[in-house]
Amino acid sequence: MKIVVLGCGSSGGVPLIGCQCPVCQSSDPKNNRTRVSLFIEINGVNLLIDTSPDLREQALRHDIRQVDAVLYTHDHADHTHGIDELRSFNYLNKDSLPVYGSDKTLSGIEKRFPYAFGPKPETVWYRPSLISHRIPGENVHDFTIKNIPIIMFKQNHGGGESSGYRIGDFAYSTDTDYLPETAFAALEGVDTWIVDCLRYQHSPSHSTLQNTLKWIQRVRPRQAILTHMAHDFDYQTLLNELPAGIVPAFDGMIIEL
Numbered sequence: 001m002k003i004v005v006l007g008c009g010s011s012g013g014v015p016l017i018g019c020q021c022p023v024c025q026s027s028d029p030k031n032n033r034t035r036v037s038l039f040i041e042i043n044g045v046n047l048l049i050d051t052s053p054d055l056r057e058q059a060l061r062h063d064i065r066q067v068d069a070v071l072y073t074h075d076h077a078d079h080t081h082g083i084d085e086l087r088s089f090n091y092l093n094k095d096s097l098p099v100y101g102s103d104k105t106l107s108g109i110e111k112r113f114p115y116a117f118g119p120k121p122e123t124v125w126y127r128p129s130l131i132s133h134r135i136p137g138e139n140v141h142d143f144t145i146k147n148i149p150i151i152m153f154k155q156n157h158g159g160g161e162s163s164g165y166r167i168g169d170f171a172y173s174t175d176t177d178y179l180p181e182t183a184f185a186a187l188e189g190v191d192t193w194i195v196d197c198l199r200y201q202h203s204p205s206h207s208t209l210q211n212t213l214k215w216i217q218r219v220r221p222r223q224a225i226l227t228h229m230a231h232d233f234d235y236q237t238l239l240n241e242l243p244a245g246i247v248p249a250f251d252g253m254i255i256e257l
Helices: 055-061 083-093 103-112 181-187 209-219 235-241
Strands: 002-007 037-042 045-049 069-071 097-102 130-135 140-145 148-157 160-167 170-173 192-196 223-227 246-248 254-256
Touching: 002 055, 002 192, 037 055, 055 083, 083 097, 097 103, 097 140, 097 148, 097 160, 103 130, 103 160, 130 140, 140 181, 148 181, 160 181, 170 181, 181 209, 192 209, 209 223, 235 246
Parallel strands: 045 069, 069 097, 097 130, 170 192, 192 223, 223 246
Antiparallel strands: 002 037, 002 254, 037 045, 140 148, 148 160, 160 170
């Protein structure tokens, strides 16, 4: 399995528009964070998690030409508003593209982008052509994409919810401030975990550094990688603060399992 961190920034990205803070003005490329998205290659299958507003830039940067399916964590703008870029993969595949997510997530996406879920257009470049696969609303649900087993588990995200995903020994938990016991059960024995960590201070819908470190201590992955980071975090400063086996993500980071 090859995992590419396409983006690891918070909803506004880093640098933020108009911000003069040291991180936003930093010359360290690892402090440049596009919005959160992930690309996974496994057994010849290419999976994309979320369609960030920066998807075009991310796909060009990593020469992504084939996407077999999209997994959505939830329907917030910073995770969905690059949806029109999927028409490029429709064009390259010459076919519609399946998208997966919880019933609540895909219901929200379909309402916001109804044109993307209509009948397949004769000219696939005209608009995205997506086929919705709603995963039942249980706390944990198993399904497969092209014979790849996937576990989706429910996470709290402020007043709403998001979906975490586990694929083999890898798990992904962005946009969450509270993990129920069912999520911890789904994470048991995971080797590599990419997990939400917005900033040092409290957030109403994301995990703090202190809270995320407690989760990692409980799950005990071999390696943990922090994502969805705001401009509160300077990459090198945070790296130096973290215990062994835990690192911040950066755009373009590649993990091979």
